[in-house]
Amino acid sequence: MTTLEIKVKPGSRRPGVIREGERLLVAVAERAVEGAANEATIAALAKALGIAPSRLAILRGHRGRLKIVGVTGLSREEMRDRLASIALA
Secondary structure (H helix, E strand, C coil): CEEEEEEEECCCCCCEEEEECCEEEEECCCCCCCCHHHHHHHHHHHHHHCCCHHHEEEEECCCCCEEEEEECCCCHHHHHHHHHCCCEC
């Protein structure tokens, strides 16, 4: 399992995934109520990486903006290549 450190911005007017240095910023329209922002974060991140949402899991940070996400089925090299295609902030 490969891990990613991300920052989530719930309630965003401009949803999307961008790189901020070594970290990803995942902006979602959903608010942090009853896990809606976490679900939207997984969906947006899966779409950006081109994988199924079932291959992602929030390992730490369920209640905060900084999260550690586990990714199954991708090597570090594949992950690096897919992250390189995500635009910088």
